[in-house]
Amino acid sequence: MNRFQPDDVPVLSRPEEGCGPILPPHGSTAPPMRQQVFDCIRSRGRMSRIDVAKYLGVSPASVTSLVSELLAAGLLTEVAGPGPQKTTNRGRPPVALSVRAEAGYVAGIKLSDLVHTGVIVDFAGRPVAEARLSRPDLRTDIDLLVDEADTLLERMLVEAGMTRSALSAVGIGLPGIVDHPNGVALWSPILRGLGIPVAQLMSARMGLPVHVDNDANVLTMAELWYGGGRSLADFAVVTLEFGVGMGLVMNHKLWRGAHSVGMELGHTKVQLDGALCRCGQRGCLEAYVSDYALVREASVALNLHRNRTDTTQVMLENLFDQAKAGNEAARSIFRRAGRYLAVGLANVINLFDPTRVILSGARMRYDYLYAEEVLREMRALTLNMGRTLPEVEINAWGDLVWARGAATLALSAVTEERTAGGEAAA
């Protein structure tokens, strides 16, 4: 990744001179214009040259020239224009541009404690194959995880009727603390050991470039590329699964932090000297609302002791059934978790002022977690003097959305390379 380092700028050797932020050289924060043209067309589905020029505020001549290069590289194709087909004076239908879907394919994989999911998408971002792989609810060694991911990839390729060489890259979403630029899992609840070079090991096995990120980040990418966040500049995604995850989009971009390990909402403290979290510290939000927190309480209050065959999932379902059946202890467990979640969400709103907070993940089936009383509590804990509170959206999308988000990690990277003009058409 080509990151701008302020230290590279010699002018800083005389800090007493000048003022104002030290910005990267012009243009390096935005993608090159050729990629902007491509991204613009992909985000609209199809668009005419003149509309691209108007939208990007550049001359039609430059757009025509960049589009010719993208057509020659096999990344775009000409299609009929949007709307009713009128003919021009010369009798030709108006021509729009669209992404050439078969220009390339990438795979996305979400690695999880119970089921790994995967999807292959084409260059227009449309899914062409999917697969799942069930696994034991265990923390595992990286060798086994690499085996499982590769098996899943093979299943997807079989379903798509493709060979591995048809893929350009693989994106992987992994729970835990992930150093995305270096592809290293600093810590993951599904992996034994610390500082594991997941991208490098997966890439060596798969024979493909691999990009790894925290799973909440890939889910946020899915919201940004396909979901309710497509047109929003600033929004937050909060996920509840085995742990509590968060992704933040600022100015239409995923924000990861200086070392790419930010947004650990689950480990923000909601109680001094509180409940023990699996990170080893006390009072983390996650220690009150995640699966293992609910299961811990369930085993005490309901005498639901985990036997050898019970997974966390089975325990949770049992707890949820009892709550629905009117068991007051079971209800109080969800209610308490919901109140802590309200504290966490209010903190997110107070800190970031997002347009929308999207609550996502399979646990959103447990509607106690976002009942009106939870949202009321969240609003009560948010500073509200004249402030506009964000919308809260509940999104119980299935696991494949995470995989699709992981695929966008790979698709973004491949798009950047290919629109830079380094590689010929597939």
Ligand SMILES: [Zn+2]
């Ligand atoms: Zn913690």
